[in-house]
Amino acid sequence: MTEAARLPTTSRLRQLGRGVRLPKRKRREQLLAVAQDVFAANGYHATAMDEIAERAGVSKPVLYQHFPGKLDLYSALLDVHVDELIAAVKEALSSTTDNKQRVKNAVGAFYDFVNSETGAYRMVFESDLRGEPAVQAAVDRATEAPVDAITKTITSDAGLSEDKARLLASGLVGLSQVSARFWLDNHNSISRDDAVSLIATLAWRGIGAGFPLQQ
Template sequence: MPREQRREQVMTQARKVFMDRGYHSAGMDEIADAAGVTKPVLYQHFPSKLELYLALLDRGIEELLHSADTALASTTDNKERVGATMRAYFAFVADRNSAFRLVFESDVMNESAVRERVDRVHEAIASKIADVISADTGLRHEQAMLLGSGLQGLAQVAASRWLTSDQSETTLEESADLVASLAWRGIRSFPLTHPPGEPSQ
């Protein structure tokens, strides 16, 4: 098997192990067995468990940032933009192939490399949202960042809560739209200074 394909196989299985058992309970023996490789081969790709975890965390962060960028750029209608962003968060959490627990619920936050990455993705998404808010409302950067952080936190907590709830009661789409409705009621109270088009009602 080509090296890159083997590495991908290891990462896929390692993500499942970390998601199911957490960082501290997961062992390199277990990951090697799950990936169908020997420990020496595993260590050829990742010299330590932490380096493997960080590689998975980086990939999860990249996926989340891409989803956020796509949602924010999908429309110039701000109401639809809020809805798209919420649905992106819920979809990221619902996708069992994503690394959402590594990004949102890491049990290795005492590791500075993990903490820095998690803090950086929260800041990056809040900043992306803040840029849109600031451009549309004229709010100062720090004011817009407060709102961006609030919306990012709302999306994350609500999506994580939905995952542990009885999903037969409300679908992903219904839940995301419900939370988006709450967020939109707050955001729309700020007057637009640079309307992108006909404002949503």
């Protein structure tokens, strides 16, 4: 199981490890879980490594053994969240052979990511550190990897060239990302399921009707 799969379910790790020696992997998970809370509450610039170490119940040297600096810690956490999104999109595509349902599942993956209580999507899609190469690379990967996965599916099923399939995949990813973020800011007026269905229907009528499965 990857860090991306574990991090959203590691709330207990936030309190684990005070005065206890943890295996390196578990300690890293705990530090990432605590760091997520602090970054979400304070933002990057107002977050101090001292606070993360204190809340994790470790000394600063222990924290720096795992992450040499604040940007390294932030980048590692960002990578975890991007991996989480990519895994969700790939699962959405592989969970069924029904392409209409695949589209809906893929849209739903973005909505679930944006609606996560961790606030991870703000780190990925609204990062104010894009001038940092490591951060920009992770942010780019959050779009490029889902596009790659959807391109592969469209190319295989619709018989389109890779260039055409990639353009359609980019459209679906962009539609999902932007509408999900808009929905989050206004979601009191419409449920998650209704929003996903609306956007999936819009996408399917374009992709599914225009580019049917090739036998």
